[in-house]
Each structure stands twice: as structure tokens, then as C-alpha cells.
Amino acid sequence: AQTVTQSQPEMSVQEAETVTLSCTYDTSESDYYLFWYKQPPSRQMILVIRQEAYKQQNATENRFSVNFQKAAKSFSLKISDSQLGDAAMYFCAYRSAWSDYKLSFGAGTTVTVRA
Amino acid sequence: GAVVSQHPSWVICKSGTSVKIECRSLDFQATTMFWYRQFPKQSLMLMATSNEGSKATYEQGVEKDKFLINHASLTLSTLTVTSAHPEDSSFYICSARAPTYEQYFGPGTRLTVT
Numbered sequence: 001a002q003t004v005t006q007s008q009p010e011m012s013v014q015e016a017e018t019v020t021l022s023c024t025y026d027t028s029e030s031d032y033y034l035f036w037y038k039q040p041p042s043r044q045m046i047l048v049i050r051q052e053a054y055k056q057q058n059a060t061e062n063r064f065s066v067n068f069q070k071a072a073k074s075f076s077l078k079i080s081d082s083q084l085g086d087a088a089m090y091f092c093a094y095r096s097a098w099s100d101y102k103l104s105f106g107a108g109t110t111v112t113v114r115a
Numbered sequence: 116g117a118v119v120s121q122h123p124s125w126v127i128c129k130s131g132t133s134v135k136i137e138c139r140s141l142d143f144q145a146t147t148m149f150w151y152r153q154f155p156k157q158s159l160m161l162m163a164t165s166n167e168g169s170k171a172t173y174e175q176g177v178e179k180d181k182f183l184i185n186h187a188s189l190t191l192s193t194l195t196v197t198s199a200h201p202e203d204s205s206f207y208i209c210s211a212r213a214p215t216y217e218q219y220f221g222p223g224t225r226l227t228v229t
Contacts, residue, residue: 042222043153043206043208043222043223044220044222044223045159045208045210045220047217089156091158091159095218100164101147101212101216101218102149102161102164103149103159103161103210103218105158105159106158107157107158108156108157108158110156
């Protein structure tokens with residue numbers, strides 16, 4: 001099974017500032033997908049951003065962008081212009097492109113936004 | 116977007132009883148659904164993969180006789196916790212795999228066993 005590592009249990013950011021969450025993964029596959037999910041206090045899992053490994057261009061979704069470094073097996077998430085609604089637990093996840101479509105999740109990073 | 120529902124959202128049951136949790140894909144057909152368990156402030160732990168019309172595949176360490184999964188139709192999977200005990204208290208989340216291969220998550224079910 002693939003291992004996904006999030007080394008930051010908690011991160012704090014001032015409103016309107018930028019925060020970067022780190023994620024590394026271990027795989028021998030060449031084709032796969034990477035995801036960032038947000039889990040707010042409601043506990044509903046929300047897809048934030050998705051990256052396909054064969055695409056070199058980093059994915060962006062409004063204020064959310066990733067830095068995908070395939071050789072380094074690194075997939076960080078940058079949240080720009082942080083808002084109070086961004087406060088949540090964020091999970092990095094890996095999925096093979098070919099096998100059983102299971103998601104492997106990291107341990108999560110809790111983001112606190114200070115007003 | 117694709118919607119997945121779970122019912123109930125919160126259930127309290129007495130030790131020794133069984134409880135059933137439903138997961139429905141509302142606007143797409145899902146041949147595969149997944150069941151996760153999550154403890155407070157922890158990550159999602161995959162319990163099993165539910166395939167329509169066939170037996171579920173359980174992850175290592177998950178008791179298949181305790182956590183019964185039935186995927187009887189392309190829009191419904193159920194998880195039954197049999198002979199529940201307080202240690203089974205947790206947050207259970209399902210996800211459904213759409214034809215696009217993306218997974219969509221239900222809102223979760225909080226189970227409390229007294």
C-alpha cells in the first residue's frame with residue numbers, strides 16, 4: 001500500500017495570509033492521482049484540488065494551488081488569502097490510476113485561521 | 116455535482132444490538148462504494164470496499180462478521196455493525212465511485228454505543 005505522509009499536525013495562519021501544507025508519498029507507480037481534501041467541523045469531506053501525475057502543470061482552484069514535484073514525491077498545498085472558512089482539517093490522498101481505486105490518506109493537518 | 120447521502124447521521128444504540136447505516140448515491144450509479152472509520156482528530160481508515168452484486172473486500176484487521184456490508188443495488192450500500200460494543204463508537208463515512216472514477220463522500224454517521 002502507498003504511504004502518504006503529512007508531517008504538520010497543525011498549522012496556524014492569519015486571515016488574508018498564505019499557508020502551505022506539506023505532503024509526501026511513496027509509490028513505485030508512474031501513473032496516479034493526488035488529492036487534497038478539506039474536512040471542516042461538519043466532517044463532510046470536500047475535494048479541494050486534484051492532480052494527475054502525468055500532468056506536469058500544477059493544478060489550481062481559485063485560492064488553492066499545489067506544488068507537485070514528481071521526482072521528489074512531494075505534493076504541497078498553498079492556500080492564499082486565507083479566510084475564516086478555510087479552517088478545517090486537510091488530508092492529502094493518493095490513488096493509483098490503474099488498480100482498485102482505493103484512496104490512501106495522510107494523517108491530516110489541522111488549519112486554524114486567526115482573525 | 117454528485118451527491119452521496121448517509122442515513123442516519125447520528126445513531127445511539129445499546130451494547131449488544133445491531134445497527135444499520137445506509138449509503139446512497141443520489142444522482143449516479145456506483146458499482147463500487149467504500150466504507151471508512153474515523154476517530155476524532157484522526158485520518159480516515161478504510162474498512163472495506165463494497166462491490167455491487169458481489170462480496171465486499173475487507174481490509175486487514177477488519178472483522179467481516181462484525182461489519183456486514185451489502186451492496187444490493189447500484190445506488191445503495193449498507194453497513195451493519197453487529198453486536199455493537201462501546202469500542203465500536205466512531206464516525207463512519209462512505210464514499211461512492213462515480214463512472215468518472217472520482218470518489219464522492221457521504222456526510223458521515225456518528226455511532227454511539229452505550
